[in-house]
Amino acid sequence: MxxxxxxxxxxxxxxxxxxxxxxxxxxxxxxxxxxxxxxxxxxxxxxxxxxxxxxxxHPKVIAAVKDQLDRFTHTCHQVVPYENYVLLAERLNKVVPGDFRKKTVFVTTGAEAVENAVKIARAATNRSAVVAFTGAFHGRTFMGMTLTGKVQPYKAGFGAMMPDVFHVPFPVELHGTGVEDSLGVLDKLFKADVDPNRVAAFIVEPVQGEGGFYEVPKAFMTRLREIADRHSILLIADEVQTGFARTGKLFAMEHYGVVADLTTMAKGLGGGFPIAAVTGRAELMDAPGSGGLGGTYGGSPIGIAAGNAVLDIIEEExxxxxxxxxxxxxxxxxxxxxxxxxxxxxxxxxxxxxxxxxxxxxxxxxxxxxxxxxxxxxxxxxxxxxxxxxxxxxxxxxxxxxxxxxxxxxxxxxxxxxxxxxxxxx
The missing domain is CATH 3.90.1150.10 (Aspartate Aminotransferase, domain 1)
Known part of the structure; x- marks a missing residue:
């Protein structure tokens, strides 16, 4: 072969x-x-x-998955739930940045996590608009690619994007866009295109992934949090690529001294097995009605077992x-x-x-x-x-x-x- x-x-x-x-x-x-x-x-x-x-x-991930395989592989958590799903949610609620009560929902992919974070933000605020950034990558689903700030290859040929999504230039000094430049565009956006009182959330990667591994400047993240608080806008941190020790912290937002209201994660959480999650303020996570969140494979027993092992490995090693x-x-x-x-x-x-x-x-x-x-x-x-x-x-x-x-x-x-x-x- x-x-x-x-x-x-x-x-x-x-x-x-x-x-x-x-x-x-x-x-x-x-x-x-x-x-x-x-x-x-x-x-x-x-x-x-x-x-x-x-x-x-990793031997501990493989051992955890093999043990789960010997027990059961799928029941659909919404039909017959299982304890290790609860355990991993408890652990994420504890370690995701933010000194407030949190809750978690498990899905399968990073794009699904982003989609659900937007759903949660809209349900919690009764607002529809979302502000993202140029160069961002948030997935290939329709909402994910609409939020993504890069046309080729993600948006080309797929027609009209989802409504009520706006983009602001991501601050990259190397390319001539400073913090004040980005904030100035955001201010003009609120004056010309969308009432901030209609914006449900900002969504931002602490370090852009596909966009070029540019870090959000600390001054910009601080100001973004202040603007969000001023207008009762939620802050979503997309930690799908930055999470789970990659940046030297369990989550990249730990570098900033400010916290997000909702955090999306996937990739590194499963150590090679599909699992994703949204963790956020408990009152926001409870905004959707029963049955409004979830999915057939969301939080699969195999992915959950791997996720618990990954958290152990990061700490132990x-x-x-x-x-x-x-x-x-x-x-x-x-x-x-x-x-x-x-x-x-x-x-x-x-x-x-x-x-x-x-x-x-x-x-x-x-x-x-x-x-x-x-x-x-x-x-x-x-x-x-x-x-x-x-x-x-x-x-x-x-x-x-x-x-x-x-x-x-x-x-x-x-x-x-x-x-x-x-x-x-x-």
């Missing part, structure tokens, strides 16, 4: 709308390593897009602190290459949610070709990388936080070699 042969079959069998970054077909994986069907080994700096923060097939150490090593290595790789425009990211952005040398013009060349050549050397950003000129780094030290060192050497070679060939 070969990657090429499977790729041909894939092209014939699967919608082209399901894009793929590589034509590497996985056979098995362990922690931060993947082996393809041809037996070649790769170091995984994607982690299923921040899903396996605890590594592929000190993964928040480890994320800080790994991210510091990665950024230090990248910083040492600035002189040799003039395409490097910025190195950033909290904890182990890091990125390097490339421009044409000596300019502010984004250089997506260079980013893609780095990705392709790193893959040829056995290192899986992902690009992102509105301009496609950013490489993001999302290796499992459990990555072995020797494997991490090997990956850094491959990355440095690749960057140096691509810079020479440019």
């Amino acid at each position: 070969s990657n090429t042969a499977i790729a041909v079959r894939r092209s014939d069998a699967i919608s082209r709308g399901v894009g793929v970054t590589t034509q590497v077909y996985a056979e098995r994986a362990e922690n931060a390593e993947i082996w393809d069907v041809e037996g070649r080994r790769y170091i995984d700096f994607a982690a299923g897009i921040a899903v396996v923060n605890t590594g592929h097939r 000190g993964l928040c602190d480890r994320a800080e150490r790994l991210g510091a090593r990665l950024k230090q290595r990248l910083q040492s290459l600035v002189g040799a790789v003039p395409q490097i425009a910025d190195i950033r990211g909290p904890g182990f949610m890091n990125a390097v952005e490339f421009n044409l040398p000596g300019s502010k013009t984004p250089n997506p070709d260079f980013a893609n060349r780095v990705r392709e050549q790193a893959l040829a050397r056995g290192l899986i990388l992902l690009t992102c950003g509105v301009y496609g000129n950013v490489i993001r780094f999302l290796a499992p936080i459990t990555i072995q030290n020797e494997v991490f060192g090997e990956a850094l050497d491959i990355l440095e070699e690749t960057l140096r070679d691509c810079a020479k060939d440019a």
Whole structure:
């Protein structure tokens, strides 16, 4: 069996709308390593897009799932509930930022979590409008892609978006948009397009994922919270990609000193198994009527078991602190290459949610070709990388936080070699 042969079959069998970054077909994986069907080994700096923060097939996750498999696999929680669903909700209510009483609902995907957060916000406020940000990514469902602040490839060709969604420029100083610029547009939005008294919620990623790994400036998050409070608008933190130790905290909002009213999460919560959640103020979470939230597979017994194991692993293995150490090593290595790789425009990211952005040398013009060349050549050397950003000129780094030290060192050497070679060939 070969990657090429499977790729041909894939092209014939699967919608082209399901894009793929590589034509590497996985056979098995362990922690931060993947082996393809041809037996070649790769170091995984994607982690299923921040899903396996605890590594592929962490022994404690696998043990928890196997134990659950021996008990039952599905009852639908709305029909016959189960205790570990309650336990995981209790644990999230305790650890999600905010010194207030909380409640939780489980669903299956990050997009579902976002959709339900909007439903909850609308039900709780009796308002309909939502304000999101350019560069944001909130999913591929209709509300998710409407909230997403990037047209290609997420919105192109799908017709009219959902009503009552507005976008404000995300503050990125590197691209000429400061905190006051964004706040100024928000003020004009409230004067020209939508009455703030009709806005149910702001939704924001503490660190933009697909948008380029730009952090929300602390001053902006503080002001956004103040504006929300002034107009009785809810603040939704989309922690789908930033959650579960990735940024050096269990949740990225812990870096800000302000809290969200509702928090969405998925990805890292399940350690490789599908589960998502919304956790928020109890009175808001109780606003929808009975039966207004949920889903057939929402909070599946398998995902719940994995989620409880993931929380144990993060605490027992000190993964928040480890994320800080790994991210510091990665950024230090990248910083040492600035002189040799003039395409490097910025190195950033909290904890182990890091990125390097490339421009044409000596300019502010984004250089997506260079980013893609780095990705392709790193893959040829056995290192899986992902690009992102509105301009496609950013490489993001999302290796499992459990990555072995020797494997991490090997990956850094491959990355440095690749960057140096691509810079020479440019």
